[in-house]
Amino acid sequence: MGFSLKEKGRPAIDPETCIGCGQCVAICPDEVLSLDGGKAAAGQGEFLGCIACGHCTAVCPTGAIAVSGRGMTPEDRVELPPPGSRATADQLEALLIARRSIRHFTSQDVPCEVLDRIVRMASTAPMGIPPHEVGVVVFPGPRQVQQFCEESCASFARAARFLNPVVLAVMRPMIGRAKYEAFRDFICPLLKMLPEARRQGRDLFTYHAPAALLFHVGPMGDPADCAIVATYAMLAAESLGLGSCMLGTATALTQDKPLKSKYGIPPENKVGVALILGYPAAEFRHALRRRLASVKYVQCPQVDALGESGPFGAK
Ligand SMILES: Cc1cc2nc3c(=O)[nH]c(=O)nc-3n(C[C@H](O)[C@H](O)[C@H](O)COP(=O)(O)O)c2cc1C
Incomplete structure (x- = not known):
């Protein structure tokens, strides 16, 4: 973590194995690669230069390109699972529609190998610009989760005391009305309620989960990166029979x-989201149909012909 945009990826082309097909040249997002004398050659690129996205390596039919730098090494090229072993749309949709946010867990521990696999699967998530600026703190058992809960609730209580009505009023011109109201009516009451509930023996933050992941992101990362990685982790967990809930x-x-330092999170990193994990205590017997707030197709004659009946069942 903590990469510099100045560091460029370094594509290395083996002229012996390069067959000059040009697929790497066509796929490079920044035109770093070109064909020179019938072989791929690396240049400076148009804008950022090589960001080590690795697409050249991934498309090369003869394995002639390896990228180093920005967190990538030539050893990071791994074999793809065969097409027949990948999830079909039906399988993926079945997984997606069956997932629920789980807040009730059995007392069964989550084996470290399972947590490790979830982290590995989540690491495949896309990021704003490679390499990943997202880091994760793993709380592998109920004891560690409860300690995290205890320390978080103490932190929430301090934040709630700081965000008193006077401070909020001072913040209002800077954060705007909508955010001010969100702080006043939701965030501050929540920051007060969670420690209060904990004092009464109720864990409404981590819900007595047997494991948890805490995602954080460095200053070069996109604000969305943590949520994307956490979403991948959530789906990975679902595929392994676990339930999860984002926090x-x-x-x-x-x-x-101080809390970030305790968990090895660099001071400049933002804490994105936490994900609690465990074996679900309840069995969900039905799915729930969900709709996005709006779905608008732009100039799509197929949809226009359907009128108000809605496009392809998405409405
Ligand atoms: C970004 C994000 C943050 C969330 N934060 C919390 C949280 O702090 N506490 C909680 O109980 N649920 C949290 N949730 C879970 C949502 O409340 C949950 O997704 C919602 O109840 C819908 O349920 P479903 O996921 O089963 O469809 C969060 C979900 C997301 C996507």
Whole structure:
């Protein structure tokens, strides 16, 4: 983590194995590669230069290109699972529609190998610009999760005391009305309620989960990166028979430098989201149909012909 945009990826082409097919040249997002004398050759690129996205390596039919730098090494090229072993759309949709946010867990521990596999699967998530700026803190058992919960609730209580009505009023011109109201009516009451509930023996933050992941992102990362990695982790967990639930409240820990330091999170990193994990205590017997707030097709004659009946069942 903590990469510099100045560091460029370094594509190395083996002229013996390069067959000059040009597929790497066509796929490079920044035109770093060109054909020179019938062989691929690396140049400077148009804008950022090589960001080590690795697409050249991934498309090369003879394995002639390896990229180094920006967190990537030639050893990072791995074999693809065969096409027949990948999830079909039906399988993926079945997984997606069956997933629920799980807040009730059995007491069964989550084996470290399973957590490790979830982290590995989540690492395949896309990021704003490679390499990943997202890091994860793994709480592998209920004891570690409860300690995290205890420390987080203490942190929330401090944040709630700081965000008193006077401070909020001062913040209002800077954050705008909508955010001000969100702080006043939701975030601050939540930051007060979670520690209060904990004092009464109720864990409404981590829900007595047997394991948890806490995602954080460095300053070069896109704000969306943590949520994307956490979503991948959630789906990975689902595929392994686990339930999970994202905890957005964890973002309030961003200001708590001592707590971040305790968990090895660099001070400049933002805490994105936490994900609690465990074997679900309840069985869900039905799925829930969900709709996005709006779906608008632009100039799509097929949809226009359907009128109000809705496009392809998405409405
Ligand atoms: C970004 C994000 C943050 C969330 N934060 C919390 C949280 O702090 N506490 C909680 O109980 N649920 C949290 N949730 C879970 C949502 O409340 C949950 O997705 C919603 O109830 C819908 O349920 P479903 O996921 O089963 O469809 C969060 C979900 C997302 C996507």
